[in-house]
Amino acid sequence: MPLTLVEPRRIYHQIAEQIVAMIASGELLPNARLPSERDLAVRLGVSRPPVREALIALEVEGLVDVRMGSGVYVRQEAASRASTWRARKAGDVGPFELLAARRMVESTIAAEAAKNATTEQLDAIQETVDAIRDDSSRYDLRHPADRLFHVRVAEASGNTALVLLTNVLWDLRDGSLHRRIEEYFSTHELRDQSNQDHEDILTAIRAHDSRAASNLMRQHLDRVERELSRAWPTITSTARNEKEPARPAPKRRNRV
Amino acid sequence: MPLTLVEPRRIYHQIAEQIVAMIASGELLPNARLPSERDLAVRLGVSRPPVREALIALEVEGLVDVRMGSGVYVRQEAASRASTWRARKAGDVGPFELLAARRMVESTIAAEAAKNATTEQLDAIQETVDAIRDDSSRYDLRHPADRLFHVRVAEASGNTALVLLTNVLWDLRDGSLHRRIEEYFSTHELRDQSNQDHEDILTAIRAHDSRAASNLMRQHLDRVERELSRAWPTITSTARNEKEPARPAPKRRNRV
DNA sequence: ATGGTATACTGGTCTGACCACTATGGCAAG
DNA sequence: CTTGCCATAGTGGTCAGACCAGTATACCAT
Numbered sequence: 001m002p003l004t005l006v007e008p009r010r011i012y013h014q015i016a017e018q019i020v021a022m023i024a025s026g027e028l029l030p031n032a033r034l035p036s037e038r039d040l041a042v043r044l045g046v047s048r049p050p051v052r053e054a055l056i057a058l059e060v061e062g063l064v065d066v067r068m069g070s071g072v073y074v075r076q077e078a079a080s081r082a083s084t085w086r087a088r089k090a091g092d093v094g095p096f097e098l099l100a101a102r103r104m105v106e107s108t109i110a111a112e113a114a115k116n117a118t119t120e121q122l123d124a125i126q127e128t129v130d131a132i133r134d135d136s137s138r139y140d141l142r143h144p145a146d147r148l149f150h151v152r153v154a155e156a157s158g159n160t161a162l163v164l165l166t167n168v169l170w171d172l173r174d175g176s177l178h179r180r181i182e183e184y185f186s187t188h189e190l191r192d193q194s195n196q197d198h199e200d201i202l203t204a205i206r207a208h209d210s211r212a213a214s215n216l217m218r219q220h221l222d223r224v225e226r227e228l229s230r231a232w233p234t235i236t237s238t239a240r241n242e243k244e245p246a247r248p249a250p251k252r253r254n255r256v
Numbered sequence: 257m258p259l260t261l262v263e264p265r266r267i268y269h270q271i272a273e274q275i276v277a278m279i280a281s282g283e284l285l286p287n288a289r290l291p292s293e294r295d296l297a298v299r300l301g302v303s304r305p306p307v308r309e310a311l312i313a314l315e316v317e318g319l320v321d322v323r324m325g326s327g328v329y330v331r332q333e334a335a336s337r338a339s340t341w342r343a344r345k346a347g348d349v350g351p352f353e354l355l356a357a358r359r360m361v362e363s364t365i366a367a368e369a370a371k372n373a374t375t376e377q378l379d380a381i382q383e384t385v386d387a388i389r390d391d392s393s394r395y396d397l398r399h400p401a402d403r404l405f406h407v408r409v410a411e412a413s414g415n416t417a418l419v420l421l422t423n424v425l426w427d428l429r430d431g432s433l434h435r436r437i438e439e440y441f442s443t444h445e446l447r448d449q450s451n452q453d454h455e456d457i458l459t460a461i462r463a464h465d466s467r468a469a470s471n472l473m474r475q476h477l478d479r480v481e482r483e484l485s486r487a488w489p490t491i492t493s494t495a496r497n498e499k500e501p502a503r504p505a506p507k508r509r510n511r512v
Numbered sequence: 513a514t515g516g517t518a519t520a521c522t523g524g525t526c527t528g529a530c531c532a533c534t535a536t537g538g539c540a541a542g
Numbered sequence: 543c544t545t546g547c548c549a550t551a552g553t554g555g556t557c558a559g560a561c562c563a564g565t566a567t568a569c570c571a572t
Contacts, residue, residue, distance in 0.1 A: 010324075010555070012312065036522060047557045049305060052523085053312050056268065060316045062427065068266075068523050069565035080403060081427065093416045101417035104368065108360045147336055160349045161357035161428065168424050171318070171337060172417060266524070292553060303526045308554085324554050325533035 011046055012053035019058060023074060024082040034064070034072040093172050095181055095228060102169055103221040106150060109166065110201060110217035112157035114210035121156040125202050128152060132195045143191065149198050153217075156205065181228070190227060194220070267302055268309035274300075275314060279330060280338040290320070290328040349428050351484060358425055359477040365410050365418050366457060366473035370466035373412035381408045381458050388451045399447065405454050409473075412461065446483060450476070 022028040035043065040051045055072055058064040063078040075081075113121075128149040135143070147170045154166040172178070197220040204212035278284040291299065296307045311328055314320040319334040331337075369377075384405040391399070403426045410422040428434070453476040460468035 012555095038522085049308070049556065052305075053309060055523095056309050056313055057316045060313045066523075067565085069521080069563075071522060071565095077403075077427065080400070080407070080423065093420065097415050098417050101415055101421065104364045104418075105361055105421065108364060112360065144336070151336070159353050159357055161354050161425065162360075164349065164428070165357065165361065165421055165424065167336065168421065169417065171333065172420070268524095294553085305525065311554095322554075323534085325552085326535075327553060 011050040012057060015040075015044060015046070015051060015054035016057045019054065020063065020082050023063060023078050026079070028074050028078075030074050030076045030078060032074045034074070036071065095178055096225065098169065098172055098178070099221055099225045099228070103218055103225075105165060105169065106153075106221065107214045107218040109154050109157050109162050110205065111210035111214035112159065112162065113153045114205045114208050114213040116158040117156035117205050117208075121152065122202070122206055125149060125152045125156065125205070129195060129198050129202060132191070132198070146194070153201070153205070194224070197223070267306040268313060271296075271300060271302070271307060271310035272313045275310065276319065276338050279319060279334050282335070284330050284334075286330050286332045286334060288330045290330070292327065351434055352481065354425065354428055354434070355477055355481045355484070359474055359481075361421060361425065362406060362409075362477065363470045363474040365413050365422065366461065367466035367470035368413035368415065368418065369409045370461045370464050370469040372414040373461050373464075377408065377412040378458070378462055381405060381412065381461070384408060385451060385454050385458060388447065388454070402450070409457070409461070450480070453479070 019028070019034070028034070034040070034055075037048055037051050037055070041048045044051065055064060055066060059066050061081070063075060063081055065073045065075050067073065117125075128145040131145040132143055132149075135145075150170065151163060151166050154163040157163075197216065201213055201216045201220065204216055275284070275290070284290070290296070290311075293304050293307050293311070297304045300307065311320060311322060315322050317337070319331060319337055321329045321331050323329065373381075384401040387401040388399050388405075391401075406426065407419060407422050410419045413419075453472065457469055457472045457476065460472055
């Protein structure tokens, strides 16, 4: 029996969502000033602290600008960010979509790394490869050094923005769906194989062979996708009480 | 006389940073339980509300997990996310780095869009081109439809993750440094030229010519970089009271 | 017209209290 | 000895009212 886990959404959460909705719908335009905390509190029938917490949450998300002594203002980019915000927390990026995106982006990054990597950076990458190899006893199949490998390759590209993008991509993998998938999906053989890929990629980067690095990275992710594809029937039949993500990558409607 | 704008950092901010530092340094391991809010309050010499606000900020960032009646726990992925968090808010991504990253990523996305765009999506892109063309009277040079164009191209790729990445890249442009730059950098001619580029890119996507779309996108960003490069001396001599970002893209040290 | 100032309003913090939920351990029934 | 209940202590969640510290504006003296 599929159970939907209850979550007693805290007040600050509900308030934040209401405000986000108003921003997304255009009811609150950029640069507009929200009512004062005290006003909001009485209008929502709650006390000030939850209101403050909601506003701080929105501030952290970059949707709103809190100016002491003046008020709370909707940021210029709030409208466009509101959708980003929702997409990210909804975690509605499917595993296949994610892998496709990584294939495109990370292969480019690998090529860039091959051009620019310093010796220190090469060593840092080597470190992660060794960590996985020497740690085959680890029961947790989701090895932290896996992410670290890809992040350090991005660092070797010498471009901070690319490092950030890589981190964002891996953050997406922490969604509940993705996490559950890997329980079924990961095996020791697969990890060893992956680490072999890592080593090959590193070799190409060492040789400053950007074409090879790019191709190897692409192949690496190709194989991961292939394995995932193979394991897919098992996964979907076991964890059915979850929104089914699109299989390969059919067309998708616009999202406003 | 260069003035550094003062920002009276609120308490919750300081607390959050301390905790982030502890997580990043490994002092607080994943799954560890933080002291209770009351404990933290007395230990930090403040009252509970600011502590709560800090924890909520960290929760929003996905670094920490607040469980009612139980406590606050460090999330599994917190350590790796902590660095992302800092990089993003520090805004230490230089304009040239950002453009380089966009050139790599967005050209790939444009190619993908040329393969998969639906007619509705093409219309949505056309909309943004028209919006900029018909709105030449707008005094604000930073036209919202510019971002929208690029986001919608990403949407046309049919991959949600790519949309998210595009949004992240454009969010980076909202840093104070980037914002100031564009004041000097933007002109009406440049905007018209950019919009012409947009139109050409759209045409290529319409024709499902992914090679052309990719190349045109790259050229578009190449030109933006060229213009920025030209305007650079003016910018740096006027707004000198800011951390100087790296010029073209020299090697960069590792950042842990 | 200029410049300072009084003042009302805003967010920031504090206090202390109470509610709702979780975890734990002891105790009683099986 | 196991099982299941339940009291209890500790946690986050919320409330109330107060005061502090900045901001903005209108007013007044110069």
